[in-house]
Amino acid sequence: MAWILLLPPPLPQMILMHINLKRTAAKLVREVSLVFFNSDTPLAATSARSQKITSAIAYFICKDNQPYSVVENEGFRQLLHILDPTYKIPVRGTFTDTHIPALYNKVRREIVESLSNAQRVAITVDGWTSCAIQSYIIVTAHYIDDEWSMKTPVLQTRAFNEEHKGENLAALLRDVCCEWKIEGKKPALVTDNASNMLLAGTLAEMKPHVRCIAHTLNLSSQKALQVDTVSALLVKMRRIVTYFHKSPKACEALHEIQTQLHLKHHKPVHDVSTMWNSSLEMMERFWEQQPAVTLSLTTRRVKTKGLPSITDEELTLLPEIIKLMTPLKVATECLSGEKTPTISIIAPTLAKLREDFEPNDSDLQVIFEMKEKFRQDFDTRYTYIQDLLNKASALDPRFKELEFLDDNNSRDTIFLRITAEVEEMI
Known part of the structure; x- marks a missing residue:
């Protein structure tokens, strides 16, 4: 009957053994601590x-x-x-x-x-001013490593007290390339559309020099928002939004009415003059909260003396403006990626935006004027580099059919040029 010794102990004894083990472990942990x-x-x-x-x-x-x-x-x-x-x-x-x-x-x-170890490098350059009114220039490198991972290290954030002339910026670019030993990699350059940046790229002999598409969209969108009727509407909205930002009573009334109307408790958004998309966000938020904003301004405890009023005609126009400008917001977000290359997206995006901003007979007069202002500024921005943008799109599997081009001859020409460059490289 020796096999009886292999049977587990009774359940109460097992529970006691488990408790003792836990106590021993806890004591050991305390001693180690x-x-x-x-x-x-x-x-x-x-x-x-x-x-x-x-x-x-x-x-x-x-x-x-x-x-x-x-x-x-x-x-x-x-x-x-x-x-x-x-x-x-x-x-x-x-x-x-x-x-x-x-x-x-x-x-x-x-x-x-x-x-x-990188075969080619691109650098982006931008200037900014700190809260202490100190001017800086920031230089970032962009390249693909041996594991096909996108890298974007900041090479310099330098206080720049010299005059922001093209000559001085070109000297800075040459210094950066020399310091980081990338001058032999023929670095490409991306900057905004400022004349001093364009001159700097020329003097530093950095090719290709691509103008930032997000900055371009910002400039062209600002032109569209400068149409008189739209500009006047934005001025009114800014004054109303500023009032809510400064008046606790107005905010309290807005919050109560939002609850009653089952609206989200969102505060009005104030735009920034240099960022067109913030103006769109202000309009979107105003349209979302328009019933609550209007009712809160009519309550007795809110003093609205001197505040402008939004007319019914302007309220009718507001969703049309938002509808027109929303594709620009989507394009800006798509073209502002940090972890993936975006140059291949530029050409199809340009073609789509030109199509979206093509005037048609059903447009309101204000929308027609906005489209005209946008296209006048936007259409000629990338003609100097269109061939490079098309080739980049052809090498991207998503756009290799080049469907955004109008004719087959243009597509064939792009592929012939790519083939010639590959043969030359080999």
Whole structure:
């Protein structure tokens, strides 16, 4: 009957064994915690764990664009103390003088090596002004690595105190290419449509030089929105939106009426003068909330003296403007990708937008004028580089049939040119 010894113990005994095992494991965890996280024994700054945590903090500061002072913030220090009471955070100067420069040098070496293996490189250049009214130029590289992954490292964010002349910008471009050893890769250039940027590309002899399609759409859309009737409507909407942004009583009334009408509790959106799509977003939000906005302005507690009123004719026009401009918003979003190349999308997008903005007999007079303003500015923007854009589309499986071109002769010509270039390369 020795086989009886192989039977499991009775159920109550099994439960007791399980409980004892859990208690033993919990006790072991507590003992290990006391060994590794005893507040009386600070972690040595030279230990592997301490260095790993410090490196993670440096990465956090850089990756999330945090100020160096974050290491002095009480909440941040409390968080790290809870995670590991034995870790001592280095002082702020240690990060500024040692860890961040070391991380920069490490990343820089990796980018230099990655760039050296790239066959071709494109760079984008743009200028911006900080809140402290300091002018900067930012240069970004774009290339495909050995694993066919799109890379977009920022090569420079440089304070630029010189005059923003084409000559000075061209010198900066040459310096960047030399510093990062990409001048031999014949880098392509993408900038906005400013005359100084166009001159800089010419003087720096960077070809092809493609003008940013998103910036082009912004310029042409701004022209369409400058039609008198539309411009006057936008002025009225801005004043009403500004009132809601500044009046707590108006916002409270709007919130209550939104609840009554079962509308989403969205605040009116104010546009930015240099961004056409923000004007479209303002119109979309105004149209969405128009019943609530109108009713809230009629309540007694809201003082509307001096505020303009939107006429019925303007309200009828508003959805037509939104319908006309929405394809431009979609195009801008499609052409603003960071992780995938977008040059092959430009030609079919140009063709589609020209078709959408072709005037027809059913258009309202204002819509007709908007289309005319847009096309006058837009139609000639890419004639200088149309052949390159068509070839890029032909190499994209999505557009290789070149259906956006009007005739077969044009398609055949594009493929003959591509074939000739490939034969020359071989």
